Amino acid sequence: MKEQKHNNHTQGQEGSRALDHLLDACRFQPVDNTRIKSLVHEKIRKEKLARKRRLRNICVASLSAAACIALVWFAGAGGFTAPSPDLSEASVSELAHAGYNEVIVPAGQRREITLPDGSHLIANAHSRVLYPEQFKGNERHIFVFGEVFLEVAKDRRHPFVVESKGFDVRVLGTTFNIRNSSDSTASVVLVEGSVEIDTENDRSVRLRPNDMAELLNGDVTSLTRIDPDDYTSWTKGLLHLTGMPLSELTRNLGDYYGIEIRCHSSLADTRVYGKLDLHKDIDTVIESIREIVPMKITRSGNTITLKP
Secondary structure: OHHHHHHHHHHHHHHHHHHHHHHHHHOOOOOOHHHHHHHHHHHHHHHHHHHHHHHHHHHHHHHHHHHHHHHHHHHHHHOOOOOOOOOOHHHHHHHHHOOEEEEEOOOOOOEEEEOOOOOEEEEOOOOEEEEEOOOOOOOEEEEEEOEEEEEOOOOOOOOEEEEOOOEEEEEOOOEEEEEEOOOOEEEEEEEEOOEEEEEOOOOEEEEOOOEEEEEEOOEEEEEEEOOOHHHHHHHHOEEEEEEEEHHHHHHHHHHHHOOEEEEOOOOOOOEEEEEEEOOOOHHHHHHHHHOOOOOEEEEEOOEEEEEO
16 A cells, blocks of 8 residues: 555656646747747748739730730731740639630730729730739739730729739829830830839839839839830820830831831931821831931831841
8 A cells, every 4th residue: 555655656746747847848938029020021922922923823824825816816917926835724714713804906906995993004016914804802903915004093902013024013093104025125114103113033113203114034124214205105106206226116116017127237226216107007107217217128028128
């Protein structure tokens, strides 16, 4: 009996020591608020980037389908060719299920769109726009490839975000022009209000009215003061030229009309001044340029060549 009591006492002491050890191990350590905040901010940043990538991947997949459709349509209309990216049917299905509309603008045309929130959008030739049937959540998102002019309806509680190739433009209510090209160059021109450009490398640049940001591979490379009319006149079917290099002008016209325009290297840096009427056909427009810049013009099929 005494031996049993001794064993019970020994076991009790061991249990007490084990309990004390467990309690010591479970005692709270001092809280490192700085580290907690850092971890929270890092988690938020990663979730934000992941959300952007998910949305962009869905949109890009849908645009791949659009590119294939546009390729057939433009080929029948005059030989336009473009890369045909791989198509993810699952992503396209997911986008359609999410209620997104898609607008594809043919060569030499423009499209005006009124978005669900009342914002007004003009898409230039060879542009594609994806937007939801109804904006939901805390932000209003659309996806743009090409060139668009936007007048955004003001709604401070729901920022408007344009998802583009390698960067986003975030606004509350403003008027601006955004352009991106297949060569990874892009520009954002602010007419009025305020916008912020968020790049994929976490850089943010805020624009003031009459600012133009130029981007390469999704990164802002320059910020200059300009006359917005020089970059938005296309919305009225005009092209204001205030010293644009001929090489840049021919590239823009080639994109707009869906043809290839080759400019001789000796003419490439020639500055062009004046006004072009985009309602006219490309041959008439090129003849108008020849009145400003002396040159020889030859055309073979869907290719125009400019030589001194």
